[in-house]
Amino acid sequence: xxxxxxxxxxxxxxxxxxxxxxxxxxxxxxxxxxxxxxxxxxxxxxxxxxxxxxxxxxxxxxxxxxxxxxxxxxxxxxxxxxxxxxxxxxxxxxxxxxxxxxxxxxxxxxxxxxxxxxxxxxxxxxxxxxxxxxxxxxxxxxxxxxxxxxxxxxxxxxxxxxxxxxxxxxxxxxxxxxxxxxxxxxxxxxxxxxxxxxxxxxxxxxxxxxxxxxxxxxxxxxxxxxxxxxxxxxxxxxxxxxxxxxxxxxxxxxxxxxxxxxxxxxxxxxxxxxxxxxxxxxxxxxxxxxxxxxxxxxxxxxxxxxxxxxxxxxxxxxxxxxxxxxxxxxxxxxxxxxxxxxxxxxxxxxxxxxxxxxxxxxxxxxxxxxxxxxxxxxxxxxxxxxxxxxxxxxxxxxxxxxxxxxxxxxxxxxxxxxxxxxxxxxxxxxxxxxxxxxxxxxxxxxxxxxxxxxxxxxxxxxxxxxxxxxxxxxxxxxxxxxxxxxxxxxxxxxxxxxxxxxxxxxxxxxxxxxxxxxxxxxxxxxxxxxxxxxxxxxxxxxxxxxxxxxxxxxxxxxxxxxxxxxxxxxxxxxxxxxxxxxxxxxxxxxxxxxxxxxxxxxxxxxxxxxxxxxxxxxxxxxxxxxxxxxxxxxxxxxxxxxxxxxxxxxxxxxxxxxxxxxxxxxxxxx
Amino acid sequence: xxxxxxxxxxxxxxxxxxxxxxxxxxxxxxxxxxxxxxxxxxxxxxxxxxxxxxxxxxxxxxxxxxxxxxxxxxxxxxxxxxxxxxxxxxxxxxxxxxxxxxxxxxxxxxxxxxxxxxxxxxxxxxxxxxxxxxxxxxxxxxxxxxxxxxxxxxxxxxxxxxxxxxxxxxxxxxxxxxxxxxxxxxxxxxxxxxxxxxxxxxxxxxxxxxxxxxxxxxxxxxxxxxxxxxxxxxxxxxxxxxxxxxx
Numbered sequence: 001x002x003x004x005x006x007x008x009x010x011x012x013x014x015x016x017x018x019x020x021x022x023x024x025x026x027x028x029x030x031x032x033x034x035x036x037x038x039x040x041x042x043x044x045x046x047x048x049x050x051x052x053x054x055x056x057x058x059x060x061x062x063x064x065x066x067x068x069x070x071x072x073x074x075x076x077x078x079x080x081x082x083x084x085x086x087x088x089x090x091x092x093x094x095x096x097x098x099x100x101x102x103x104x105x106x107x108x109x110x111x112x113x114x115x116x117x118x119x120x121x122x123x124x125x126x127x128x129x130x131x132x133x134x135x136x137x138x139x140x141x142x143x144x145x146x147x148x149x150x151x152x153x154x155x156x157x158x159x160x161x162x163x164x165x166x167x168x169x170x171x172x173x174x175x176x177x178x179x180x181x182x183x184x185x186x187x188x189x190x191x192x193x194x195x196x197x198x199x200x201x202x203x204x205x206x207x208x209x210x211x212x213x214x215x216x217x218x219x220x221x222x223x224x225x226x227x228x229x230x231x232x233x234x235x236x237x238x239x240x241x242x243x244x245x246x247x248x249x250x251x252x253x254x255x256x257x258x259x260x261x262x263x264x265x266x267x268x269x270x271x272x273x274x275x276x277x278x279x280x281x282x283x284x285x286x287x288x289x290x291x292x293x294x295x296x297x298x299x300x301x302x303x304x305x306x307x308x309x310x311x312x313x314x315x316x317x318x319x320x321x322x323x324x325x326x327x328x329x330x331x332x333x334x335x336x337x338x339x340x341x342x343x344x345x346x347x348x349x350x351x352x353x354x355x356x357x358x359x360x361x362x363x364x365x366x367x368x369x370x371x372x373x374x375x376x377x378x379x380x381x382x383x384x385x386x387x388x389x390x391x392x393x394x395x396x397x398x399x400x401x402x403x404x405x406x407x408x409x410x411x412x413x414x415x416x417x418x419x420x421x422x423x424x425x426x427x428x429x430x431x432x433x434x435x436x437x438x439x440x441x442x443x444x445x446x447x448x449x450x451x452x453x454x455x456x457x458x459x460x461x462x463x464x465x466x467x468x469x470x471x472x473x474x475x476x477x478x479x480x481x482x483x484x485x486x487x488x489x490x491x492x493x494x495x496x497x498x499x500x501x502x503x504x505x506x507x508x509x510x511x512x513x514x515x516x517x518x519x520x521x522x523x524x525x526x527x528x529x530x531x532x533x534x535x536x537x538x539x540x541x542x543x544x545x546x547x548x549x550x551x552x553x554x555x556x557x558x559x560x561x562x563x564x565x566x567x568x569x570x571x572x573x574x575x576x577x578x579x580x581x582x583x584x585x586x587x588x589x590x591x592x593x594x595x596x597x598x599x600x601x602x603x604x605x606x607x608x609x610x611x612x613x614x615x616x617x618x619x620x621x622x623x624x625x626x627x628x629x630x631x632x633x634x635x636x637x638x639x640x641x642x643x644x645x646x647x648x649x650x651x652x653x654x655x656x657x658x659x660x661x662x663x664x665x666x667x668x669x670x
Numbered sequence: 671x672x673x674x675x676x677x678x679x680x681x682x683x684x685x686x687x688x689x690x691x692x693x694x695x696x697x698x699x700x701x702x703x704x705x706x707x708x709x710x711x712x713x714x715x716x717x718x719x720x721x722x723x724x725x726x727x728x729x730x731x732x733x734x735x736x737x738x739x740x741x742x743x744x745x746x747x748x749x750x751x752x753x754x755x756x757x758x759x760x761x762x763x764x765x766x767x768x769x770x771x772x773x774x775x776x777x778x779x780x781x782x783x784x785x786x787x788x789x790x791x792x793x794x795x796x797x798x799x800x801x802x803x804x805x806x807x808x809x810x811x812x813x814x815x816x817x818x819x820x821x822x823x824x825x826x827x828x829x830x831x832x833x834x835x836x837x838x839x840x841x842x843x844x845x846x847x848x849x850x851x852x853x854x855x856x857x858x859x860x861x862x863x864x865x866x867x868x869x870x871x872x873x874x875x876x877x878x879x880x881x882x883x884x885x886x887x888x889x890x891x892x893x894x895x896x897x898x899x900x901x902x903x904x905x906x907x908x909x910x911x912x913x914x915x916x917x
Contacts, residue, residue: 036708037732037740037784038783038784038787038788038830039784039830040738040739040784040787040830041732041733041738041740041784041830042732042738043732043733045733045737045738045829046733046735046737055811095808096807097805097811098805098807098808098809098811101809101811101812101814102800102805103798104797104798104859104862104865106818106819106820106823106826106862107819108816108819108820108823109813109814109815109816109819110816111816120779132683133813133816134813134814134816135810135811135813136811137816151825152819153820153823154825155823155827156825158737158827158829159823159826162826163798166791166796166797166798166799169788169791169792169796170795170797171798175788177788178776178782178784200691200776201691215807229732229733229734229738230731230732230733230734231732252889263709264709264711264734264735266734266735267735286723292732297779319702319852320910340820344737347736348735351736351754351756352709352711352735352754352756373690425817464719465720491915498844508726509725509726511689511692511726514689514691514728514776514780515726515776516720516725516726516727516728517720517725517726571703572872625892631709637858647808648808649808650808650809650810651810652739652810655810
C-alpha cells in the first residue's frame with residue numbers, strides 16, 4: 001500500500017484549491033494538491049468576464065461598497081443564500097482583488113478623463129476622476145447596481161489562475177498531476193484523506209491528511225450541452241455523497257448561461273452584454289426590453305435565460321440544424337473594443353463559427369453553466385457531518401449563491417472563499433493531530449481495487465459511453481431551464497434505470513494503467529448518483545426560486561420552501577438519495593425576503609418576514625444618530641471572518657472625503 | 671454560416687499509437703474512418719472514435735474551447751490546438767495526428783506538458799518577485815499605468831500548450847534550451863514595474879546559449895503560436911536589454 005501523508009490535503013488545483021493550499025503553506029503546514037490535469041489547465045482559466053469586488057474606483061462604481069454588493073448577491077440568490085456567508089464574501093472581495101494585484105495580476109486600469117461606453121444601445125460619454133487614474137477598473141454585469149466586475153480584458157480567469165499557480169510554485173507547493181481521487185477515507189465522523197488513482201500508471205495510493213479540502217469544481221457535465229470544461233463532472237460531490245454521511249446542498253440549483261455559442265456550447269462572456277451587446281431574434285428585433293423593461297439584457301442570468309427560451313417558444317428563434325437559437329449582437333461596440341476587451345470572444349467566433357463578431361451576429365442559446373449546489377459546508381467551509389472535510393469554490397455549497405449566481409461572483413468566490421476558508425483549514429490543521437489508521441485506509445483502498453477488478457475482469461455488457469450519453473440527454477431534456485413534475489418524475493425513473501445498468505459495465509480495453517475507458521466507467525457510475533440528487537431535489541421542490549423554475553409552481557414560496565435541500569446517499573444499493581431540509585431563519589437575516597426586481601412580484605411571503613422588518617426598523621431607530629454603515633450592519637446581523645481579514649476596506653471615496661473632494665466626484669457620476 | 675455548410679463526407683484519420691508502458695508495444699500509425707458532421711472539430715472526431723471504434727485511444731482535452739492549452743498535437747505536420755481545428759479545413763478529408771515532439775509521451779497523442787512547464791517555472795523562477803512583501807490588502811491598491819497593464823496582459827496570454835517548444839529546431843537539438851515559452855514569460859516579468867528583478871538577474875538565467883543567445887530565429891514559435899504571441903520580438907527585446915546591460 002502506498003501511503004502519502006500531509007497536513008493539508010487539497011483535491012483540485014483550480015483557483016479555489018490553490019488558494020487554500022497557499023493559505024495552508026503560509027502557516028508552515030505540509031500541503032499536497034491533487035489534480036486531474038496540470039493546475040494551469042483548470043476550468044478557472046475559462047472565466048472570461050471578471051470578478052466582483054466593491055472597489056468603487058470607476059465613476060460608474062462610485063458609492064459602491066460591501067452593503068451594495070451584499071444586497072445584490074442576496075437578491076441575485078433569490079433569498080436562497082446564507083446571508084452571513086454573503087457578508088463575509090462581500091467584505092473580503094476587495095482584499096482578494098488587491099492581493100491578486102500584489103501577486104502579479106495585471107488588472108485592467110482606469111484612464112482619467114472622458115471615455116465612450118455603450119449603455120442601453122446608446123453611446124454615452126463618462127468621465128473618470130483624476131484620482132482614479134491607474135486604479136483597478138470595473139465593468140458592468142447583470143444583476144449588479146454598480147459597475148463592480150474587475151477584469152483583465154476578457155481573460156480574467158486565465159490571469160488569475162496563472163498568478164495564483166505561480167504563487168503556489170514559488171512557495172514550493174507540490175501538485176500531484178494526473179491523479180484522480182476515487183473515495184474519501186473516513187470513519188463516519190472524521191475524514192482522513194482520499195484513495196486516488198494515478199491516471200498514467202494506474203497506481204492506487206492513499207493520501208492521508210489532517211484536513212481534506214474538495215475543490216473539484218461543478219457538475220455541469222452531467223448535462224449534454226454545457227459551457228463547463230470536460231473535467232467538471234461532479235466527482236468531488238460524488239465522493240462526499242458516497243460516504244453516506246456527508247450531505248450535499250441545493251443540488252437542484254443549476255444555472256443556465258444565456259449566451260453560449262451554438263452548437264458546441266462554448267461560452268461568450270457576460271461582458272459582451274455588460275459592455276453593451278444586445279440580444280436579437282430572427283427578425284433582428286431586440287426583444288429583452290419587451291420582457292424586462294428596466295434591466296433588459298442585464299437582468300440576472302436565470303431571468304435572461306428564461307426570457308430567451310420563452311421568446312424562442314413563441315417561434316422567434318432562428319432555425320438551425322441544432323434547433324432554434326437567438327443572436328448576440330456586439331457589432332455596435334466597434335472593432336477596437338471587440339479586439340481588445342473581448343478578444344477571447346473574437347477568437348472563439350473565428351475558430352468555431354468562422355464569423356467576425358465585429359461585423360456579424362453570434363448564434364447563441366442558453367446552456368448549462370454553473371452549479372450552485374455542492375458539498376454542504378458551514379461558514380468555515382467544513383462539512384457539518386464529516387469533521388476534517390472541507391469544500392470550497394463551485395464544488396461547495398458554502399452558499400453565497402443560493403438559487404442563482406450573479407456573473408462575476410463565481411471567479412470571486414474561488415479566491416475570496418479560498419482566502420477565508422483557507423485560514424479556517426489552516427486553523428483546523430493546527431488544532432488537530434494527524435490520525436493514521438492504516439487498517440481504515442486499507443479498507444477503502446480494497447474497495448476501490450475491487451471496483452476496478454470488477455470492471456477490468458468482470459463480464460459486464462454495458463458501455464460506459466452509452467450510459468453517459470443517456471444520462472446527459474435525460475438531464476438536458478427533463479431537468480433544464482423550465483421544469484415540471486411530469487418530466488422530473490420521468491428523469492428520476494430513467495436515471496434510476498441507468499444507475500442499475502451502470503452496475504453492469506464491461507470494458508473493451510482491459511489495461512489497468514492509462515485507460516480512458518476505465519476512467520470513464522469509474523466516473524459515470526458516480527455521475528449518475530449526482531444527477532439523481534439534482535433530479536430528485538428538483539422534483540420535490542414545488543416552487544420557483546432563482547434558476548429552479550417550475551412551470552407547474554411558478555411562485556417563489558417563502559412560506560414552505562425558504563430552505564436548503566440536503567441530499568445524502570443511504571447505502572450502496574440505494575437508487576435514490578435521501579432528502580432532508582435545512583430551514584433558513586428569516587429572523588436572523590439582514591435582508592428579509594423581498595421583491596427581486598424582475599417580472600411580477602409573485603412570492604408567497606414567509607410569516608416572519610414582516611416581523612423581521614419591524615425588528616430591523618426598531619434596531620436601527622435605537623442606534624446612535626452618528627452610527628455609520630458598519631455599526632448599523634453589525635447591529636442587524638453581526639458576522640465574523642478570520643481576524644487577519646477583519647479590517648475595513650479603504651476606498652477612493654474615503655480618500656476624497658478626507659480632502660473634501662468627494663462631492664465633486666459624485667457630481668461627475670451623475 | 672460556415673460551420674453548417676459541411677456535407678457529410680468520410681474523413682480518414684491516421685493516428686499515432688504507442689503505449690510506452692505496455693511491454694513489447696511498438697509505435698505505429700492506425701487508420702480510422704469517420705463520417706464528418708457539421709462544425710466537426712478534431713476534438714469531436716477523436717471523442718467519437720474513442721466511443722465507437724477504439725476505447726483505448728489516449729488524448730488530452732480540458733476546455734475544448736482554445737483556452738486551456740491541453741490539446742496541442744501535430745496535425746498534418748503542423749503543431750496546433752486540436753480542439754479548435756475544424757475538420758473542414760482539410761479539403762482532402764485526410765488528417766494525420768501525431769503527438770507533440772519534445773515532451774515525455776504518456777501514450778498515443780497525450781504528452782506531459784504540465785511536468786515540463788512546472789520544471790521550467792522552477793528553473794527560471796517564473797513568478798512575480800515583488801518590490802516589497804508588505805503590500806496591505808485593506809488599503810487602496812498601488813496605481814499602475816493603464817498602458818502597462820494592457821501590455822502585461824498581452825504578454826500573459828500564453829496557455830502553455832507547448833506548440834512553440836515543439837516547433838523550435840534549437841530546442842529539438844538542445845534539450846537544455848529554454849524555448850520561447852520561458853523567454854516570453856520572463857519578458858512579461860521584466861516589463862512588470864512590480865517585479866524587483868534587474869536585467870542582470872535575468873542575464874544570469876537566460877543570458878547564454880540555453881537562453882536568448884541560443885535562438886536561431888527560425889520563427890517556428892511565432893508562426894505556430896495559437897495565441898499569436900510576439901515571441902521573436904520579445905526574444906529580441908531581452909537580447910537587446912542584456913547586450914546593453916553588459917556595455
